[in-house]
Amino acid sequence: MRDFVNFDLTNYNSYRLKAVCERAFFPDSHEDIRTLFSNKSKKKILIGSGHNIILSKKKYREDFVVFSGNYDKIELIGEDQLICQAGANMKQLTAFALEHSLSGLEVFYDIPSSLGGAVVMNAGASGEDMNGLIVKVWYYNPDTDEIECKDKSEIGFEYRNSFFQRNPHMIVCKALLKLVKNDKLAIEKKMLEIEKKRWAKQPRDFPNSGSVFKRPPNKFVGPMIEELGLKGYRIGGAMVSNKHAGFIVNYDNATGEDIINLIKYVQNQVLTKFEVNLEIEQRII
Numbered sequence: 001m002r003d004f005v006n007f008d009l010t011n012y013n014s015y016r017l018k019a020v021c022e023r024a025f026f027p028d029s030h031e032d033i034r035t036l037f038s039n040k041s042k043k044k045i046l047i048g049s050g051h052n053i054i055l056s057k058k059k060y061r062e063d064f065v066v067f068s069g070n071y072d073k074i075e076l077i078g079e080d081q082l083i084c085q086a087g088a089n090m091k092q093l094t095a096f097a098l099e100h101s102l103s104g105l106e107v108f109y110d111i112p113s114s115l116g117g118a119v120v121m122n123a124g125a126s127g128e129d130m131n132g133l134i135v136k137v138w139y140y141n142p143d144t145d146e147i148e149c150k151d152k153s154e155i156g157f158e159y160r161n162s163f164f165q166r167n168p169h170m171i172v173c174k175a176l177l178k179l180v181k182n183d184k185l186a187i188e189k190k191m192l193e194i195e196k197k198r199w200a201k202q203p204r205d206f207p208n209s210g211s212v213f214k215r216p217p218n219k220f221v222g223p224m225i226e227e228l229g230l231k232g233y234r235i236g237g238a239m240v241s242n243k244h245a246g247f248i249v250n251y252d253n254a255t256g257e258d259i260i261n262l263i264k265y266v267q268n269q270v271l272t273k274f275e276v277n278l279e280i281e282q283r284i285i
């Protein structure tokens with residue numbers, strides 16, 4: 001397992017917020033994960049690929065455990081199932097599925113995320129989500145110091161929610177996914193169509209971490225913020241995206257505080273005008 005002191009987290013969070021932690025660990029196996037998390041003497045903060053976090057501080061005394069570029073094996077089981085470790089990123093995973101003519105992961109092509117982060121959040125787009133693919137998930141339970149397993153029916157996936165989201169101390173280690181055999185060209189075509197649709201609507205010109213807020217029941221976030229005239233509104237270096245009002249971008253050397261202040265401002269405006277409480281989807285750390 002690699003570990004570093006005074007580790008620069010700038011390239012490990014997609015907002016590209018500048019922050020340093022005292023120590024960062026990159027585990028390679030579930031034994032490493034057990035070693036790290038069974039030692040409760042120092043608090044550890046777990047991140048996947050850092051595409052859904054807001055680093056609120058510039059300096060962290062806590063240690064970080066990072067699943068990005070490590071703990072990322074993918075294995076084909078039989079004809080149409082994959083076992084993937086939590087650090088595999090969704091791009092790697094969709095490329096592997098394509099190589100084996102397996103369909104089901106196309107919407108995740110180009111969704112920046114680790115497999116672990118995608119399971120925890122029940123990630124999705126275009127009406128499809130992880131719930132549709134998962135057979136079972138193995139996770140480290142610090143209460144029992146064991147690697148345990150849950151079938152999909154026990155994970156209680158909901159819109160952007162799961163057992164693991166409700167129990168943040170559980171560490172997702174690997175997952176079994178069931179896909180469907182299909183023609184390679186058809187899979188590739190769907191991947192490219194989805195990518196094109198996504199980039200027509202979402203910003204890629206400035207660093208961001210995707211949707212800031214969850215969709216409230218029967219409503220979309222973007223149109224409400226747009227109607228308030230807040231596209232392009234800035235606090236410090238953080239700005240409501242001009243392309244998709246549900247995104248905040250790091251326009252110019254933003255700090256975590258700028259992003260959080262902008263979130264609060266947008267929430268207040270939306271509450272006043274629409275009487276809707278916007279719930280934050282991203283994790284403030």
Ligand SMILES: NC(=O)C1=CN([C@@H]2O[C@H](COP(=O)(O)OP(=O)(O)OC[C@H]3O[C@@H](n4cnc5c(N)ncnc54)[C@H](OP(=O)(O)O)[C@@H]3O)[C@@H](O)[C@H]2O)C=CC1
Nearest residue numbers: 047048049050051052053113114116117121123168172210
């Ligand atoms: N649809 C889209 O276009 C986009 C979607 N996203 C979504 O955001 C998420 C980004 O994933 P990722 O970058 O990996 O996540 P992050 O590294 O941003 O981590 C977010 C939180 O997830 C939890 N987490 C991550 N990995 C694990 C794990 N193995 N076990 C337990 N908890 C874990 C941690 O919270 P805690 O420790 O508190 O549990 C962490 O704070 C995905 O769900 C992705 O789909 C992001 C951008 C765009």
Ligand SMILES: C=C(O[C@H]1[C@H](O)[C@@H](CO)O[C@H](OP(=O)(O)OP(=O)(O)OC[C@H]2O[C@@H](n3ccc(=O)[nH]c3=O)[C@H](O)[C@@H]2O)[C@@H]1NC(C)=O)C(=O)O
Nearest residue numbers: 125126127210211213214215220222223226243244245246
């Ligand atoms: C980016 C993420 O996921 C995205 C995912 O990519 C897209 C596409 O499937 O659907 C969700 O966004 P969303 O709820 O904003 O959906 P979109 O399809 O982008 O927009 C909804 C509607 O609002 C309109 N819209 C959007 C933005 C805007 O500035 N103005 C506007 O009018 C769109 O035209 C569309 O009619 C996911 N977000 C959540 C929180 O559910 C993420 O989770 O980080």
